[in-house]
Amino acid sequence: MSMPQVDYKESELYRIRHSAAHVMAQAVMEMFPGQARIAIGPPIDDGFYYDFELPRALTPEDLQAIEARMREIIAEDHAFERQALTGDEARRLFADQPYKLELIAGLEAGGQDEYGAEIAGKPEISIYRDGAFTDLCRGPHVERTGMINPSAIKLMGTSGAYWRGDEKNPMLQRIYGTAWKTAEELEQYVWRQEEARKRDHRKLGRELDLFSVSEEIGAGLILWHPKGGMLRKVAEDYCREEHERGGYQFVYSPHIGRAALWEISGHLGWYQENMYAPLDIEGQAYYLKPMNCPFHIQIYKSRTRSYRDLPLRFAEWGTVYRYERSGVLHGLMRVRGFTQDDAHLFCRPDQMPDEIDRVLAFSLNILRAFGFRDFQCYLSTMNPKKAAGTPEQWEAPTEALRMALERAEMPYRIDEGEATFYGPKIDIKVNDAIGREWQLSTIQFDFNLPERFNLSYVGEDGQEHRPYMVHRALMGSMERFMGVLIEHYAGAFPAWLAPLQAMVIPIADRHVEYARQTAARLKEAGLRVEVDERNERMNAKIRDAQMQKVPYMLVVGDKEAESGQVALRLRSGDNPGAMPLEAFLARAQEEVAARR
RNA sequence: GCCACCAUAGCUCAGCUGGCAGAGCGGGCGUUUCGUAAACGUCAGGUCGUGGGUUCGAAUCCCACUGGUGGCUCCA
Numbered sequence: 001m002s003m004p005q006v007d008y009k010e011s012e013l014y015r016i017r018h019s020a021a022h023v024m025a026q027a028v029m030e031m032f033p034g035q036a037r038i039a040i041g042p043p044i045d046d047g048f049y050y051d052f053e054l055p056r057a058l059t060p061e062d063l064q065a066i067e068a069r070m071r072e073i074i075a076e077d078h079a080f081e082r083q084a085l086t087g088d089e090a091r092r093l094f095a096d097q098p099y100k101l102e103l104i105a106g107l108e109a110g111g112q113d114e115y116g117a118e119i120a121g122k123p124e125i126s127i128y129r130d131g132a133f134t135d136l137c138r139g140p141h142v143e144r145t146g147m148i149n150p151s152a153i154k155l156m157g158t159s160g161a162y163w164r165g166d167e168k169n170p171m172l173q174r175i176y177g178t179a180w181k182t183a184e185e186l187e188q189y190v191w192r193q194e195e196a197r198k199r200d201h202r203k204l205g206r207e208l209d210l211f212s213v214s215e216e217i218g219a220g221l222i223l224w225h226p227k228g229g230m231l232r233k234v235a236e237d238y239c240r241e242e243h244e245r246g247g248y249q250f251v252y253s254p255h256i257g258r259a260a261l262w263e264i265s266g267h268l269g270w271y272q273e274n275m276y277a278p279l280d281i282e283g284q285a286y287y288l289k290p291m292n293c294p295f296h297i298q299i300y301k302s303r304t305r306s307y308r309d310l311p312l313r314f315a316e317w318g319t320v321y322r323y324e325r326s327g328v329l330h331g332l333m334r335v336r337g338f339t340q341d342d343a344h345l346f347c348r349p350d351q352m353p354d355e356i357d358r359v360l361a362f363s364l365n366i367l368r369a370f371g372f373r374d375f376q377c378y379l380s381t382m383n384p385k386k387a388a389g390t391p392e393q394w395e396a397p398t399e400a401l402r403m404a405l406e407r408a409e410m411p412y413r414i415d416e417g418e419a420t421f422y423g424p425k426i427d428i429k430v431n432d433a434i435g436r437e438w439q440l441s442t443i444q445f446d447f448n449l450p451e452r453f454n455l456s457y458v459g460e461d462g463q464e465h466r467p468y469m470v471h472r473a474l475m476g477s478m479e480r481f482m483g484v485l486i487e488h489y490a491g492a493f494p495a496w497l498a499p500l501q502a503m504v505i506p507i508a509d510r511h512v513e514y515a516r517q518t519a520a521r522l523k524e525a526g527l528r529v530e531v532d533e534r535n536e537r538m539n540a541k542i543r544d545a546q547m548q549k550v551p552y553m554l555v556v557g558d559k560e561a562e563s564g565q566v567a568l569r570l571r572s573g574d575n576p577g578a579m580p581l582e583a584f585l586a587r588a589q590e591e592v593a594a595r596r
Numbered sequence: 597g598c599c600a601c602c603a604u605a606g607c608u609c610a611g612c613u614g615g616c617a618g619a620g621c622g623g624g625c626g627u628u629u630c631g632u633a634a635a636c637g638u639c640a641g642g643u644c645g646u647g648g649g650u651u652c653g654a655a656u657c658c659c660a661c662u663g664g665u666g667g668c669u670c671c672a
C-alpha cells in the first residue's frame with residue numbers, strides 16, 4: 001500500500017494532492033474571513049490534510065460546504081504561481097498568520113523544512129499563489145487548479161492535531177481529504193476503506209463470538225469467549241511445540257513483584273509512566289508487572305550458572321499490564337493487559353551472533369506458519385534521551401543485530417532513536433492480506449539488566465563472567481496477534497486455526513443420529529466438529545455455518561446415511577459433494593497438517 | 597490525556613421543534629421434516645450508558661462521569 005517515498009514525492013499524484021490541500025485551505029479561509037489561521041497542509045499516503053485554527057469546531061455540514069467550494073475553485077482554473085521571497089517580504093505577507101511566521105523563522109534558521117524534517121542548509125523561502133489564495137510553500141504543484149479532477153476528491157473527516165505534533169502545543173483542527181487522478185481511483189479507494197471496515201476485528205470478534213470487552217471490567221481488558229479461546233489455544237499450542245523443539249524451556253512467574261525489584265531493573269526509573277500505581281501489601285509496595293524480564297532473571301539467578309549451561313532460553317506466555325492513555329485503546333490491538341509470548345535468552349558473548357540468527361529464523365518461520373508472507377524489518381537504535389548506558393556501550397550490540405539482519409539477507413530499515421531504554425532491537429512487521437503493516441515480533445538486546453542484577457556465569461577459566469541477554473516476543477502480544485490474524489483472514493481462518501472446523505448438517509430429524517455418529521468419528525480423529533441439530537431447514541443451517549465461516553459443512557441426508565458418506569460443502573461456495581466419511585477425514589487431516 | 601462525534605432490547609437501528617418506548621435480526625415455545633446462503637406462527641426482552649440539573653412533564657435540553665468511534669500524541 002505504501003509506495004516508495006521518493007517516487008511518490010515526484011509523482012503527479014503528489015502534486016495533485018498538495019494542490020488540493022491549498023484549494024481546501026482557500027475554501028476554509030473564505031468560510032471564516034479574517035479568522036482562520038492556517039498551519040501546514042502536506043500530501044500523505046492516500047491524500048492530504050491541512051491544519052487550521054478556527055473560531056469554532058467544524059461540523060460534517062461544513063465539510064460538505066468546503067468540498068463544494070473546492071469544486072468551484074477547481075473550475076475557476078487558477079494558475080499556481082511560484083515566487084521566491086526574502087524573510088522580511090514573507091513576514092509582511094503573512095503578518096496575520098502566526099503559524100506561518102513561526103515557519104518562516106524556522107526556515108530562516110535553516111536545518112529543517114517546514115514540516116520539521118531535517119535538511120541540509122537553508123531552504124529558499126517561496127510562496128505559491130493560486131487566484132485569491134497564497135500559501136508559504138516550497139511546492140511542487142500542478143500548473144492550474146483545473147488539473148485537479150473535481151470528481152476524484154473527497155473530504156474524509158476532521159480531527160484534532162497538535163501544532164507541530166507536540167502535545168504541549170495548542171490543538172488545531174485537521175481536515176483530511178483524499179484525491180486521485182480519476183473518479184474510478186477514488187471509488188476504488190473508498191471501496192478499499194469499506195473492505196477494511198468489513199474485516200475489522202472488533203466487528204468480526206462480536207459476529208464470530210471470539211472476544212468482548214466489558215465496561216464493568218474496564219477499558220482495554222479483554223474477555224476471550226470459547227471460540228476466541230480455541231483460536232488462541234490452537235495458536236499457542238502450535239507455538240509451544242515449536243518452542244520446545246527450538247530449545248526453549250518453559251517457566252511461569254507471578255503477576256506482581258516488590259518495588260525493589262523494579263527499582264533494580266530500572267523500570268521505576270525508565271518505565272514508570274507505563275506502570276500502574278503500586279499495591280500496598282503489609283506496608284510493602286508491589287507493582288503489577290509491565291514486563292516479564294526481572295522474573296526470568298531471578299530464575300537465572302536462582303543458582304550458579306556454568307558456561308556449559310548456556311545458552312539458556314526461558315519462555316513464558318506472560319501476562320503484563322501497561323498503562324495506556326484512554327484515547328489510544330483500540331480493540332485487541334492496543335490494550336491495557338496482554339499476554340506476550342515472551343522469552344529471555346542468556347548466552348556467552350561468543351554465542352550471541354548464533355543466538356540472534358536462530359531467533360530471527362525461528363520468528364520468521366512461525367509467522368510464515370500463520371500465513372504471513374511479507375515482512376519488514378526495522379533496526380531501532382539508541383534514543384539518547386531515554387537510554388541506560390553510554391553510546392559506546394550501545395555500539396557493539398547494535399552492530400551485532402545489524403550483522404544478523406545482513407546474514408539473514410533481510411532487507412531492513414533503521415528506526416533512529418526508537419530503541420527501548422535497555423538496548424537496541426529488531427522489530428519485524430508483517431503485511432496482512434490487504435497490505436497493511438503490523439508490528440509483531442521484537443528481538444531486543446539487553447546489556448542493562450545483566451549489569452543491574454549482577455548476572456554471571458562461571459567460565460572455562462573458573463572466573464565469573466557477565467552473560468548477554470536478549471528479550472524476544474514473536475507474536476508480540478497474543479491479543480494483538482489474534483487481532484491481526486482476524487483481519488488478515490477476515491475471520492475465515494484456515495482449517496488448522498478455525499475454532500470450529502466442521503459443522504455436520506442433518507437435513508431432517510431422522511438424520512440426526514447419523515450426524516452424531518459422523519461427528520463422533522471426526523472428533524475421535526481430532527477434528528473440532530459440531531452437529532447443527534436445530535429445528536431449521538438445511539438452507540438456514542448452511543447459511544449460518546457460512547456466516548460463521550466454518551471451513552467444512554457436511555450435509556447428511558438419506559443418501560449419505562445409507563452409504564456412510566458426507567456431502568461436503570466449503571465456505572468458498574464450492575461443493576465437492578458426497579464422499580465416504582473416511583475420504584473427507586483424510587482430506588481434512590491433510591489440510592490441517594499442512595496448515596493450509 | 598487532547599480535539600470532534602457517539603451511547604435506545606443480545607445485535608443493527610428508528611423514535612420530529614420535550615407529551616404513552618418501536619422495527620428487523622437474534623432468543624423461547626409451537627407447527628413444519630425439508631437436498632446446498634434465511635420455512636411459518638406465537639411469546640418474552642429496555643431504570644433509553646450512569647449520576648445530577650432544567651421543566652407540570654426528559655430517550656429528547658444542560659452539566660459531570662463511564663464506555664466507544666475517528667484522529668493527535670504515545671506504543672506490543
